[in-house]
Amino acid sequence: MRKILIVGAGQAGLQLALGLQSNGYDVTVMTNRTADEVRDGRVLSTQCMFDTALGLERKLGLNFWEEAAPKVEGLGVSVSGPESQRVIDWVGRLDGHAQSVDQRIKMAGWMEAFEQRGGKLVIHGVAVSDLDYFSRSHDLILVAAGKGELVSMFGRDAARSPYETPQRALAVSYVHGLGPRPEHDFQAVRCNLVPGVGELFMIPALTGTGPCDIMFWEGIPGGPVDVFGEVKDPAEHLKLTLDLMKTYTPWEYERTLGGVELTDAGATLAGRYAPVVRNPIGELPGGGLVLGVADVVVANDPITGQGSNNAAKCAAVYLEAILAHGDRPFDRAFMQDAFDRYWDDAQHVTKWTNAMLAPPPEHVLNLIGAAGQLAPVAHRFANGFDNPADFEQWFYEPEKAGAYLSSITG
Incomplete structure (x- = not known):
């Protein structure tokens, strides 16, 4: 043997x-x-x-926890404008559900x-x-x-x-009490892009105390979200997370107004790596x-x-x-x-x-915007998270992106 x-x-x-x-x-x-x-x-x-x-x-x-964990059936993207308003907002359905345990x-x-x-x-x-x-x-x-x-x-x-250096400062909170997104009646990961600041991800999950949500900031180093490095107190970590949501992603902050709390004493994490x-x-x-x-x-x-x-x-x-x-x-x-x-x-x-991790070129911005108007584009974006090789066909090069959008719009 x-x-x-x-x-x-x-x-x-x-x-x-x-x-x-x-x-x-x-x-x-x-x-x-x-x-x-x-x-x-x-x-x-x-x-x-x-x-x-x-x-x-x-x-x-x-798959011991498959029946207990929330079934994530979609993936959505919102982009914040200069006044912290959503200038782009869409959700694509996944062909097969995702889960976070x-x-x-x-x-x-x-x-x-x-x-x-x-x-x-x-x-x-x-x-x-x-x-x-x-x-x-x-x-x-x-x-x-x-x-x-x-x-x-x-x-x-x-x-x-x-x-050679970290490209984001990471800050995670697992919480109970987060309200649903009113735009859809199914569970979805939500990716909120705040240009020049970073990204906020909202992920339905399962933890030891039951179904929960993960609120996850990725901040550009040296920017306004890069403030968690010296925070040791979980309550302070959560407060900072909520304050940043109120400032940069108010549509997600609204989901916390019913009262969110950390799932447990170890429910926060911060760090960075290259x-x-x-x-x-x-x-x-x-x-x-x-x-x-x-x-x-x-x-x-x-x-x-x-x-x-x-x-x-x-x-x-x-x-x-x-x-x-x-x-x-x-x-x-x-x-x-x-x-x-x-x-x-x-x-x-x-x-x-x-x-x-890099600032998106114009053709990528066009693709993200098109997904808000064209369901097939949103669907393809969402399912790229399961099969990233597909991005090679339509995402990186302006010519391929343009040809793809033309094939959708006819």
Whole structure:
């Protein structure tokens, strides 16, 4: 039986571990927190998983919360004008529903399932020297922990990483009590673009205390939304979030007037990081090799909501590659090939995300505006979140955008 070590217990690490486990592999997962510590800790992300990624979980029987989580059936965009009025507002229907499950309950639940099924879950921080030791007793080591010392083993791929500094300051609040958007009677992610300021995302979700909403500011560094860095008190964090909504997105602020409150004591998160693509293979001091997973090797800004989706797709690609490899050594060629298969999909996410971080060119503004008048355009935008490769056909180049709009308007 082949022995595999996975460092990190997030979406990709645990999905891959559970998939390998179900196929008879001897799998060990190492992480620095217990399931209870994850469940009772601070929120981890703003995850919203679209239909393709959710299907990968269903395939492995890991969709434990699908019936309880709100079904997100649409995705809408609003653009703020100079007087904080909506100059553009539309919503597109998703072909397959999306869902957001608080990673605290999801990762804790998956950790417990992994152990209950006989997996070895080791609660311990991991250093490069530890991996050197474990490389002598395991056939393959995968690093799925996207922070800390281990990431330094994977060098930055400058050709695929146009940004060297964070492009947004991030501030997250999970809340109960948010009112519905009156424009539609179904659940939808709402993306509010405030030119020169940043973006506000509103995401229906499930947390440990039941259905909730995520209010997520992405502020341009140094701008008026970049004010959360020194805030430690969750109540102050929420107040700042609401004050900024009142100023820049009053139509979303109106949804809070019935009274919103944080879902729990750990319901806020703030931070920033530079988007980066890294080389997928890490070299250990003793000569062994390790393979980077998901945001260890492709870390995009969350502006396009792709982090958990990327992680699920990476885990699925790596699982397929490992199963197909049989008893052959997991050498450098295997690792590079597995990453290249993942990059075939992830490159489209990276290109789209990096484009959305920059000020939009005129043809993109025209597309966003057209979606407010033409339902097929809104539909295509919304479903691009599930299949970002589609943007290649109509989004990036003015000529393709013009041809697409002409085909719609006749």
